[in-house]
Amino acid sequence: MAEAENTAPNTGGDSSRRDFLIYGTGAVAAVGAALAVWPFIDSMNPAADTLALASTEVDISAVEVGQAITITWRGKPVFIRHRTEENIEEARAVDVAELRDPQTDEERVLKPEWLVMIGICTHLGCIPLGQKEGEPKGEFGGWFCPCHGSNYDTSGRIRRGPAPLNLVIPPYEFLEDTMIKIG
Template sequence: MAHTDVTNVPDFTADRPDSTKNPNSRSRDSNIQRKMFSYAAMFAGAVVATTGTKYALKSFVMPLAPTEKTLAEGTTEVNLSSIPEGKNLLVKWRNKPLFVKHRTAEEISRERSVPMSSLRYPERDEDRVQRDEWLICLGVCTHLGCVPIADSGDYPGGFYCPCHGSHFDASGRLRRGPGAANLEVPNYKFVGDNTVIIG
């Protein structure tokens, strides 16, 4: 059977879009009209996908976020009036030791005068404290996580980790030893003159 034997060829002219009925028109002239349905379908699909993603996040991911109770337990309030000048208070914050040091004017002056070139991890004292007289940092050595001893070591008013010999100054900056960084300063804010909230 040859193609010439087919005499009743179906005509789909009635089903074709008006923009494609003229055989002399160029394809690019009717490109937008022909693809409008595809664009609309893609847009609708994107809306459905976005809505589905939002629902999935809300239903499956958000329950994994910490509860309000957990977030509340993540903060610690410290009464600063009980810490004499020159002394250090060790408190527990998120199961980690935290140093709250009431620095003397001499300690502040000494740490401000330290040249940056002498520090392994240069950090200005002013950038590590919100109030000059209060240093708040994690009591976790940056070498292997031991707890340093306050007011000990080769740097007056500083911290010393006896495990492997890391020395930190009164600004919590590493001065000697195998520590990998300065003592970490957590987020905190002062509430009034005598209270600080950590976390």
């Protein structure tokens, strides 16, 4: 007599086990692929030394009224000037409608006596003079770019010359009365 074929219905035990193995294998493969790709994705993050430059704290307690200091932030010079009452009055007396890049002095400073700005001319990227004692400050008592003659006032606003914009104000805040965080 010939062997009888197994005609018993499939209860799904093999099928559900097969599905489990397929899904389990797929999950392990996905995790493995993610782990293999992660070092490449992580390498696109900024280096630790770059992140350290993202912000800087500056102690301004030693800066006398009328003095200015220059610090470096993100590879750029940042001018910090402790303005005199005369500087503040000159900056506030300007008719904003006459400016090429209209900004009031109040829009450019957090505290009137402290001006913080990036010291790069907005024309061709030169560093304006006027930060050190004895340097020419231009016609408006602020900064003067000798390369092409841009003149900035005591608030860092362009007043004469080819520069199209005011000197840039970086993001900053006062942590204390004598401590500024830039960035």
